[in-house]
Each structure stands twice: as C-alpha cells, then as structure tokens.
Amino acid sequence: MKGRLIFLLVVCFIISSVTGRTRTREDKRKKEDEKSKEPVKTDPLNICNLQSERHLNIYCYCDTPEWQNATDANCWLFNQGEPQTSQVWPAFKSQKHLTKLTFHIRVVSSLGYVPTKALRQLPHLKTVEIVYANIETVEPYAFANLTLLQDLALARNNIIHLKRFAISLLPDLKVITLGENKIAELQREVFVSLPSLRKLYMDRNNLSVIHDGAFSHLYSLEELELHGNQLTGLVALRRLDLSNNNLNMLGDGTFQEMPALEELLVEKNVLEFLNPGALRGINALTRLSLAGNKLTSLPVGLLDDKYHLRYLNLRENHLRTLTYANMAPVLQNMANSSSYLIIDAKCVVDWQNELQGIHDDQKIKYVPHIAAKRALHILIGRSLLSSHDQRFGIAPVAHRSLAFAIPS
Ligand SMILES: *[C@@H]1O[C@H](CO)[C@@H](O)[C@H](O)[C@H]1NC(C)=O
Ligand SMILES: *[C@@H]1O[C@H](CO)[C@@H](O)[C@H](O)[C@H]1NC(C)=O
Ligand SMILES: *[C@@H]1O[C@H](CO)[C@@H](O)[C@H](O)[C@H]1NC(C)=O
Ligand SMILES: *[C@@H]1O[C@H](CO)[C@@H](O)[C@H](O)[C@H]1NC(C)=O
Numbered sequence: 001m002k003g004r005l006i007f008l009l010v011v012c013f014i015i016s017s018v019t020g021r022t023r024t025r026e027d028k029r030k031k032e033d034e035k036s037k038e039p040v041k042t043d044p045l046n047i048c049n050l051q052s053e054r055h056l057n058i059y060c061y062c063d064t065p066e067w068q069n070a071t072d073a074n075c076w077l078f079n080q081g082e083p084q085t086s087q088v089w090p091a092f093k094s095q096k097h098l099t100k101l102t103f104h105i106r107v108v109s110s111l112g113y114v115p116t117k118a119l120r121q122l123p124h125l126k127t128v129e130i131v132y133a134n135i136e137t138v139e140p141y142a143f144a145n146l147t148l149l150q151d152l153a154l155a156r157n158n159i160i161h162l163k164r165f166a167i168s169l170l171p172d173l174k175v176i177t178l179g180e181n182k183i184a185e186l187q188r189e190v191f192v193s194l195p196s197l198r199k200l201y202m203d204r205n206n207l208s209v210i211h212d213g214a215f216s217h218l219y220s221l222e223e224l225e226l227h228g229n230q231l232t233g234l235v236a237l238r239r240l241d242l243s244n245n246n247l248n249m250l251g252d253g254t255f256q257e258m259p260a261l262e263e264l265l266v267e268k269n270v271l272e273f274l275n276p277g278a279l280r281g282i283n284a285l286t287r288l289s290l291a292g293n294k295l296t297s298l299p300v301g302l303l304d305d306k307y308h309l310r311y312l313n314l315r316e317n318h319l320r321t322l323t324y325a326n327m328a329p330v331l332q333n334m335a336n337s338s339s340y341l342i343i344d345a346k347c348v349v350d351w352q353n354e355l356q357g358i359h360d361d362q363k364i365k366y367v368p369h370i371a372a373k374r375a376l377h378i379l380i381g382r383s384l385l386s387s388h389d390q391r392f393g394i395a396p397v398a399h400r401s402l403a404f405a406i407p408s
Contacts, residue, residue, distance in 0.1 A: 045091035048073060057081050057110065058088055062095065072100045077133075081110030089117035098122050099148075105132040108158075114142040122146070126172075129153040140165040148172055150196075155179045168192035175199045179225070185209040192217050204228035219246055243267040243292075250274050256281030262308075268292035276301035289313035291342070298326045306330050310339040319343065 045053065048062035048070045057079040062070035073095060082088050092098075101122065105111050111133035119125065125146050135157045143149060149170050159181035167176060173194050183205040191197070197218050207229035215221065237258045247269040254275075255261055261282040271293035279285065283305045295317040303309065309330045314322070322343060327334075334341060 044094060045088065046094040047075070047088065047091050048095055050088075056086075056088055067094060068096055070095045071097055073098050074102045074104065076104045076106060077110040078106040079110065081105070081107070081112075084113055084115075084117070089115050090121065092118040093121040096122060097124055099124050100127040101125055102127075102129040103131070103133065105130075105134075108132065108134050110134075112136065114138055116142050116144050119146060120144040123148070125149055127151045127153075131156050133157040135159050137161040137163060138166040139163050141168060142166055143170060145169040151175045153177045155181070155201075157181055159183055162186065162190045164189045165192055166190050168194065170194055172196050175201075177201045178205065180204045182206050184230075185211075186214045187211050188213045188216070190214065194218060195220060197221055199223040199225075201225040202229070206230055216244075221246075237261055239263040239265075241265040242269070245269050247271060248273075250278035252277035253280045254278055258282060260284055263287040265289045266293070267313075270294055272296070274299055274302055278302060279306065283307065285309055287311040290317065292316045294318055296320065298322065300325045302326065303329045307333055309333055312340070313342040315342050315344050317344070 046065070046067055047060050048065040050056055050059055058075055058077050058081070060073045060075040062074075063072040064070050101119075103111060103115070111130070113135060114130070116139070119128065119142075123146065126148055128143065128146075128149060128151070130153070135154075136159070138154075138159060138161065140163050143152065145168075147170075150172050152167070152170075152173060152175070155177050156179075159178065160183060162183060164187060167173075167190060169192070171193070174196050175198065176191075176194075179201050180203075183202065184207060186202075186207060186209065188211045191200070191214075194217065198220055200215075200218070200221060200223070203225045204227070207226065208231065210231070215224065238260055240255070240258065240261055240263070243265050244267070247266065248271060250266070250271065252275045255264065255278075259281055262284050264279075264282070264285060264287070267289050268291070271290065272295065274290075274295065276299040278299075279288075279302060285306050286308045288306075288309060288311065291313045293316075295314070296319060298314075298319070300323070303312075303326065306329060310333060312330070312334070327341075333339065
C-alpha cells in the first residue's frame with residue numbers, strides 16, 4: 001500500500017516535471033512567437049483586459065472590462081500594430097455585446113486594413129469608427145455584413161481603393177463618412193444593399209472618375225457630399241442623367257457647377273416641386289426631360305434664358321396647365337420644325353389667345369396661317385410617343401405633330 005503510494009508520487013513527480021519542461025519549452029517558443037509577432041495564447045483573451053498582454057501592440061479601453069459585458073470600446077494601435085493574422089482579432093468575441101467600436105491609430109503604419117476578423121465577432125455593433133489608419137484598399141464585405149451597423153466613420157485613413165462590394169450588405173447603415181481620404185475613382189457596385197443609407201460623405205478625396213451607376217443602388221440617399229475632389233469634369237459635363245433616383249425636389253442652382261450642360265434627364269423621380277432657379281446657370285441646355293414625376297405646375301422663371309432649348313418632355317406628370325408665362329422664354333427657339341414639347345393629353349395649355357386654343361387632342365386645331373419656320377411642335381398624349389423618345393433624338397412621325405402659331 002505504502003509502496004504503491006510512493007510509486008504514485010514518483011509517477012506524479014515525473015509527469016509534473018515533464019509538463020514543467022514542456023512549459024519551459026512553450027515559454028521559449030512563445031517568446032520566439034512574440035518576436036515574430038504571432039503569439040500563441042492558450043488563455044482566452046479579453047480584449048477589454050489586455051494589460052498583461054505586453055506583446056500586443058493594441059490596447060482597448062472599455063466602459064467595463066468584464067468578460068462579455070462591455071458595450072463601448074476604444075482601441076489604440078501603436079508601434080507596428082497587429083498583423084491581419086493576429087490572435088487579437090478573433091478575440092473580439094470576448095466582448096460580443098459591443099455596440100460601439102473605435103480604432104485610434106497612434107502611428108500611421110500601424111493599421112493597414114479593415115479588421116474584418118474583429119468586426120465579424122460583433123453582431124451588435126451600431127457604430128464603427130477608424131481614424132488615422134493607412135488603409136490603402138477596402139476589400140469586399142470589409143464590414144462583415146453587420147446587420148445593426150448604423151454609422152460608419154472612416155475619415156482620414158489614406159483610403160485609395162474601394163473594391164466592389166466594399167461597403168455592402170449593411171441593412172441598417174444610415175451614414176458613411178469617407179471624407180479626407182485619397183479615393184481617386186469610384187467604381188460601380190461599391191455601395192450595394194444599403195437600403196437605409198441616407199448620407200454619404202466623400203468630400204476632400206481625389207475623385208476624378210465616378211462610374212455610371214456608382215450611386216444607383218442607394219435608394220434612400222438624401223445627402224451626397226463630394227466637395228473638394230478633382231471632379232473638374234463637371235465644368236465640361238454635357239449630359240447628366242439623374243433618372244430613377246427618388247429625387248423629390250430640385251433646389252436653386254442645383255446644376256450651376258455644370259455650365260456646359262446640354263442634356264438633363266430627371267425622369268422617373270418623385271419631383272413635386274421645382275425651385276424657379278433650379279436650372280439657373282445652365283443656359284446651354286438644349287434638351288430637358290422631367291417626364292414621369294409628380295409635378296403639378298412649373299414655376300415661372302424656370303426656363304428663363306434657355307435660348308437653346310429645343311426639346312422639353314413633361315409627360316406623365318400631374319400637370320394640369322402649362323402657362324404662357326412658363327413657356328414664354330423658350331417659345332422663340334421652340335419655334336423650329338425640329339423642336340419638341342411633349343405633354344400629356346390632360347394638360348391644358350392656356351395660350352388660347354396667343355395660339356388660338358389648345359386643350360387636348362380633340363380640340364387642337366391646326367392654325368393655318370403660320371409658316372413652317374415658326375411652327376411649335378407639340379406632341380400630346382402617351383399614344384403619340386414611341387419607345388424611341390426614351391432617349392433624346394426622337395423622331396416622331398411628322399403628321400402626328402401639330403403646328404401652332406407663335407405670338408410675335
Ligand atoms: C454584466 O453586467 C450585468 C448587468 O449589466 C451584471 O448583472 C453581471 O453581473 C455582469 N457580469 C459580470 C461577469 O460582471
Ligand atoms: C458577406 O456576405 C457575402 C455575400 O453573401 C459573403 O460572400 C461574404 O463572405 C460575407 N462576409 C462576411 C465577412 O460575413
Ligand atoms: C490623385 O489622383 C491622380 C490621378 O487622377 C494621381 O495622379 C494623384 O497622385 C492623386 N493624388 C493623391 C494625393 O493621391
Ligand atoms: C432649327 O434647329 C436647327 C437645329 O436644331 C437649326 O440648325 C436651325 O437653324 C433652326 N432653325 C431656326 C429657324 O431657328
């Protein structure tokens with residue numbers, strides 16, 4: 001009995017000395033790993049309690065350090081920061097209930113990527129902020145499809161490239177701040193599946209190219225800030241298509257940064273109201289389509305100085321009348337056999353005196369005394385519109401257009 005006990009003790013001693021030796025070896029290896037920046041940790045890391053983790057170049061201050069109890073963390077990266085393979089990123093699962101997470105970068109080179117591996121652990125996040133990092137490229141789905149994320153602040157991170165789907169699949173995201181980065185080109189399908197996005201700030205970047213459709217998935221967008229970029233192209237912009245955008249008003253001077261604009265399409269929006277100065281400063285305009293909106297009237301003054309306007313499409317609105325005062329500034333240039341005004345049949349044109357009565361298809365009369373050169377073509381009613389008129393250069397059949405005298 002005694003012998004067996006001694007034997008057991010000896011066995012225990014041998015085992016513990018073996019484990020002890022293994023531990024020493026582990027410690028040594030750990031030290032080497034620390035040197036190579038890839039620590040192997042057995043204890044679960046709590047990212048809100050990293051005091052003893054001297055080898056890590058990250059430290060987080062939390063509202064409470066207890067396991068799974070913090071809601072707000074401010075993490076500082078210093079020295080060389082942590083590599084993408086660092087154990088600290090998956091360890092963010094130690095604080096699953098974080099709703100707000102901020103990364104502050106002490107040294108410019110200490111965060112070169114979006115820490116997606118950390119974000120993925122935090123399904124309750126509502127606010128994510130990163131400042132002063134050096135994130136050259138934002139990869140697809142970098143924000144881990146966080147379903148509750150509302151506010152994404154990424155100003156001043158030296159971002160140059162936004163990959164396709166970089167900021168996507170974030171159903172509750174309302175605000176994106178990307179100001180003061182170096183984004184030069186905006187591809188299509190960068191901002192995808194962001195049904196709640198109201199505000200997008202991309203001011204003070206280096207944008208010179210915005211690809212067609214870059215904002216086309218943003219159905220709730222109310223505010224787009226692009227000042228301080230290299231979009232000098234707008235000065236020479238000749239055609240602008242804002243169709244299908246949910247726009248509900250056009251304010252004063254909306255297009256005045258684009259003085260060369262010749263074609264403006266704002267079809268199939270929800271425009272109810274136009275400011276009289278909405279088209280101010282775009283006097284080279286030859287073609288304007290406001291078709292498919294909810295306009296009930298046009299403000300007087302809207303078409304002032306539009307001496308080149310030759311095509312005006314107002315069909316599929318709630319327009320009841322189109323007054324002489326509305327049209328007076330453009331009647332002279334519309335008096336050309338290649339000019340077109342397109343309105344719905346229900347729209348009453350109250351220039352009876354001037355034009356001898358126009359009400360609808362039935363009542364429209366040909367006014368015989370006008371010369372062809374002074375004809376104003378008015379196409380009335382949907383039925384007269386061919387599918388070709390979706391694009392400007394329409395060519396409706398001549399006999400369907402009606403000519404009216406223009407008052408001198
Ligand atoms: C976490 O917080 C809750 C209340 O918010 C508290 O009841 C609980 O004891 C905390 N857990 C720990 C481990 O401190
Ligand atoms: C996000 O969703 C996309 C598409 O479903 C998927 O390919 C991607 O792996 C997801 N990313 C993360 C980080 O969950
Ligand atoms: C801005 O973009 C241009 C190319 O359009 C590039 O040559 C230039 O280096 C960029 N500037 C900065 C500060 O990134
Ligand atoms: C009619 O418009 C065409 C081009 O749209 C132009 O060349 C022509 O001079 C115009 N005619 C008159 C009488 O203004």
